[in-house]
Amino acid sequence: MYNLYPYFTNDGSVGLFSPEADDIYHSTYGALSEAYEKFILPANLEKYFETHKQIKVLDICYGIGYNTKSFLNFLIEKNILKINFQKNNLKKNNNIDTIHTNNISCTLNNVSIYSNNNCKTNNDIMFNKVMHDNTISIDTVYSNNTLHKNSSCNDEEVKIFIKALDMDEILFLLSPFFKQGNENDKKHNKLNFHYDKIVKLLNCKFEQKYKLKNEVNFLILNKIIDKMPQIFENKVFEEILTSRKYRAFFDSKLRGYFKLLKYKRCKYSVLRRIMSFLHNIYYSHISTSYKRAVNCFKIDNFIFEPKTGDARKSIIDDKELYNLIFLDAFTPAKCPALWSLEFFKLLYEHLEADGMILTYSSSAAVRNAMLNAGFFVGKIFNEQSNKFTGTIAVKNKSLIKYELSEYDLGLINSKAGIFYRDEKLNGLNEAIIEAREKEVEKSDKISSSAFIKRFKRSF
Ligand SMILES: C[S@@+](CC[C@H](N)C(=O)[O-])C[C@H]1O[C@@H](n2cnc3c(N)ncnc32)[C@H](O)[C@@H]1O
Structure with a gap:
């Protein structure tokens, strides 16, 4: 049985405890703050990007991905990594319609992308769009995962490749779902686990210095779905994600979005039709920030390669050279x-x-x-x-x-x-x-x- 021991750290981000290693995964001071202060800020990325247009990062011991997420968050905040939010699409009745109605003309630019997908209905088009948009764009853009110049990527855009290594597949799958809570969320910390190990440290002052943008988790989830399609079949992962016990630690928007994608996969089931119906309602009522996050799937200059297994073996088998290595x-x-x-x-x-x-x-x-x-x-x-x-x-x-x-x-x-x-x-x-x-x-x-x-x- 897989045991997860989450708790809210002093900056609201979720940390984990490992009974096997008898060690915490993240500093109780703040999982996100730790990633920022020990891995991202010292890397002097703004200076790096003054003279470079691409970066290759090796995230050793990805865990639930704070180093990768903070890295992306930092680049987005500094406008180094530009996410195409398609501002016009955010106008009323535009963004939503292109996602879920018969509005084919609005998605005309992308029609060629779906041409080989044997889509029979507009629903299928929508589904394939959500599921494969990035895959298609990226696979055609970067063959062999190297950051070559490509036609669909603007020369001015930075290109990012992150390889993430961890032994624990479940953590990879769960990583985009953890939420950033607030001080009140600390009340959920008293799960039945080695709470005594962390309780003293958690009594420190709550301070949220850094905030993860919604789109970062959406971006990671999209990439994980692309590279680890087993996410839809993994029972352990599903049990944890849907368990009441852990609910407080997960972001409901991400969970809802994943559920939607999962049911969309059962193409011809009755359930799927019901879910499509619910989906349309759902999209009509979601927040702007969520819409912006979904739109960030348009990003095609970021490659994420998660690799499960012993990091030693993964690196021995790797031929890549990196600009930045996080060892955590x-x-x-x-x-x-x-x-x-x-x-x-x-x-x-x-x-x-x-x-x-x-x-x-x-x-x-x-x-x-x-x-x-x-x-x-x-x-x-x-x-x-x-x-x-x-x-x-x-x-x-x-x-x-x-x-x-x-x-x-x-x-x-x-x-x-x-x-x-x-x-x-x-x-x-x-x-x-x-x-x-x-x-x-x-x-x-x-x-x-x-x-x-x-x-x-x-x-
Ligand atoms: C301190 S935690 C990493 C925390 C992580 N950076 C995060 O942001 O959540 C250590 C991680 O190392 C992984 N690990 C331990 N031994 C490993 C090995 N030999 N190869 C790859 N991963 C390993 C564990 O599964 C665990 O997720």
């Missing part, structure tokens, strides 16, 4: 498989010369593994909290804004800096931990506590 695995002390020297060597091979790896971890063992893999290593600084909040690894030293301090380097040279090893890139976490413990025991390096004492005394 569980804590190295419990799940070292994605923090070993060999894993960073693998990432080195997949990073562009001007690329960067960003992670929340400040572990000396992780930083040492990065250095030994050939990277220049620096720190992530959060100006708002005036704290260092993570680590950045690059091939081009000039991209480092905050260098490692004398203290950080001292720690790296102590026992704390002994990195994890996973020679064949397929070791189990337990075995990797055990091997490191033995190495630490045998090592004659200074212990981290002795180093810290000595360092403090020297001041």
Whole structure:
């Protein structure tokens, strides 16, 4: 049985807890805030896009997708990624009609798209439009998932490719549905799970610094439907999405939209006809923001490739080079498989010369593994909290804004800096931990506590 342990974090976004890893997926301070502050803002994307027209992102440990979502949200907010809302369509009686009536003339521009779909009715046209609009546009635009110049994509538009990796297929499928709640939603947190682990942290002040646009989740859902059509058959996913227990954590608009698409698939059933009827009513009453979100399907310069499985294997099989890598695995002390020297060597091979790896971890063992893999290593600084909040690894030293301090380097040279090893890139976490413990025991390096004492005394 699949267990999900959601809770509202201090910025209203939903976080998860993993009993297996005995670890939280997201900071209780705010799942969305964490993504923004540790992965998006330090990437200096505005500067990047001054000189680049495309970006390839590798989101390692996608989970429920906050890093990918914040990335898209940021680009949309900064008008770097332009979503074609088709403003004219938002006028009364225009946008709605093109979606669900016999108004073929309004969709004339798109008719060629459906020509091979053997559509028999206008309902089918509508269905195929909603279901396949992006697929068709993108598959013809980018063959082999590379960001080639194409005819339907304006040269001025930025092109975005995101590959997302995670072992957990259910989380991929659920990822677009999580809502951003408010302070009152915290009352739903008392689900019967390891609440004691997070309750103290959740008592902190509620603060919503960042807001996810509706269209980001719609965009992701559309891409997931395209790349993971099993979403319509997966029983575990459906049970969770429709369970009363979890309802408070999901966005009702997204759930409603998905339900609509799911029933639309049973082409000739009576239920489908009823749903079509309901659908028309539904569309006639939905909010403008929702209509805008549905319209964002028009975006054809964004490719999303979710990949389920062990990230080590997925990256070994990958031929792509990335500009940006988000590394958001569980804590190295419990799940070292994605923090070993060999894993960073693998990432080195997949990073562009001007690329960067960003992670929340400040572990000396992780930083040492990065250095030994050939990277220049620096720190992530959060100006708002005036704290260092993570680590950045690059091939081009000039991209480092905050260098490692004398203290950080001292720690790296102590026992704390002994990195994890996973020679064949397929070791189990337990075995990797055990091997490191033995190495630490045998090592004659200074212990981290002795180093810290000595360092403090020297001041
Ligand atoms: C800290 S959470 C990631 C949170 C995520 N970035 C988000 O925004 O929701 C860690 C994730 O790593 C995944 N994971 C753990 N080991 C993995 C592995 N070897 N390969 C791929 N994913 C892994 C888990 O399924 C979990 O979703």
